[in-house]
Amino acid sequence: MNFVAGAGATNIDLLYENMPKIPDVGEEVYTDRFSLQLGGGLPATLINLGRLGIQAKIATELGTDIFSEFAKEKYKENKVQPVNLYKGNGIPLNITSAIILKNDRSFLTYGKGSIAPDDKAKEEFYNIAKGAKICLMAPGGFTEVYKKLKSEGTVMVLDMGWDDELNFEKYSELFEIADYYTPNQKEALAVTGCSNAKDAAYTLKKYFDKVVVKVDKDGCIGIDGDDYFFCPSLAQFKNVDSTGAGDAFLAGFVYGLFYDYPLKDCIEFGNITGGKAVTAVGALSAYVHEKELLELKKQ
Numbered sequence: 001m002n003f004v005a006g007a008g009a010t011n012i013d014l015l016y017e018n019m020p021k022i023p024d025v026g027e028e029v030y031t032d033r034f035s036l037q038l039g040g041g042l043p044a045t046l047i048n049l050g051r052l053g054i055q056a057k058i059a060t061e062l063g064t065d066i067f068s069e070f071a072k073e074k075y076k077e078n079k080v081q082p083v084n085l086y087k088g089n090g091i092p093l094n095i096t097s098a099i100i101l102k103n104d105r106s107f108l109t110y111g112k113g114s115i116a117p118d119d120k121a122k123e124e125f126y127n128i129a130k131g132a133k134i135c136l137m138a139p140g141g142f143t144e145v146y147k148k149l150k151s152e153g154t155v156m157v158l159d160m161g162w163d164d165e166l167n168f169e170k171y172s173e174l175f176e177i178a179d180y181y182t183p184n185q186k187e188a189l190a191v192t193g194c195s196n197a198k199d200a201a202y203t204l205k206k207y208f209d210k211v212v213v214k215v216d217k218d219g220c221i222g223i224d225g226d227d228y229f230f231c232p233s234l235a236q237f238k239n240v241d242s243t244g245a246g247d248a249f250l251a252g253f254v255y256g257l258f259y260d261y262p263l264k265d266c267i268e269f270g271n272i273t274g275g276k277a278v279t280a281v282g283a284l285s286a287y288v289h290e291k292e293l294l295e296l297k298k299q
Contacts, residue, residue: 001153002056004254005129006046007085007135007145010060011039011094012067013243017281019099022106038074039096040244041281042136045159048251048273050079054291055257057132059125061086061115067093083128087119095147100241100281104127117141129154134254137178139171146177155179155257159250167192168207175207180257182250184214197221201228210263214249217242220271224263231267234296238274249274252293265297272296284292 017033038044046056058075062068062084071093075082083125086092088164094111117125117140126145129135134151137158150156155237160171168175175181183191183203188200201221211223217239219232252273256266272293280286288296 001059001131001133002150003132004046004134004136004258005057005059005125005132006042006138007093007115007117007125007129007140007142008042008061008136009092009094009111009113010043010062010071010082011041011067011069011096011111013037013282014095015100015282016098017100019101021101022099023080029150031208035202035282035285036070037174037282038071038284040158040162040247042247043071043075043080044244044283045136045250045254046080047074047284047286048128048248048255048277049258049290051254051287052251052273052293053060054255055079055081057081057083057128059077059083059085059128060119061092063088063090063092064090066096067091072084082127083124085115085124087116098243112170114140119229123230134257136250136254137152139174141185143173143177146174148268150177157182157250157254157257159246160187162187168192178208179252180210181211182212182214182246182253184246185216188213198228212253212267214246214274220262222267224277227264231264231271233271235274237279239278240252242278243281245274245278246284248277248287255293257263268297269293 006192015035019031023029075173096109099106132154134155156178157180185197192200192203194200201211204211213221249270253266253270256269275290
């Protein structure tokens, strides 16, 4: 059990930075700052784990288009092994054009959001994930695979994006499978119905032995047994762009789990990787290698 696995759609970001405004219909606006990057989500977490020296595998959809070729190269570059679930001839990725203004941003995305796996795709994901020490979970069609992996001893970590209908009932199967759930404050309040993060954390304690609630830029709440604690964010990391912060936090957190650190240490690792991620534009622009992570942890 020497690797981490997950399944999810690959996201590509076209970042138009330093835009003076969003163009109106019929207008064209120029900028001198542009980059093409892999976007956030589960792939970003696995890439950050690869950068930390942990073997990572992803079941995803990739085509023969230029964006898929770019993604394949980035997975290889960051030591993530992709297994392609896509059998068609189109572009199976999510491609987002992000217009980044001084104090705001706007997005236009092509794609279907998530993978809708058939039985063959589920089998292929199971085959690559079997024997993983940790599997990253997300809403979608892989619940049966998650159950099987958990029964075989894989540690299951659930992280979800925002959903206007987020509640325990809707995602009860995933919550029952997960060993860890890593919501941000907004998600924790929605799923528990509580009015503050501390109450939400204690409500989650009814469902999880160890609790994690990210409190946005301030830090992260943890509950380990009877021990309630708060790990503040690192002051030296200045927020330039919060895109991918949650994905990077999850990578640091999973790094700690992978090496059997206590929960508080796992959260502190997450605060380091998440904090570094916000110091540059893009989900994967700024990151730490293992040596830097361990040095910052000592501090």
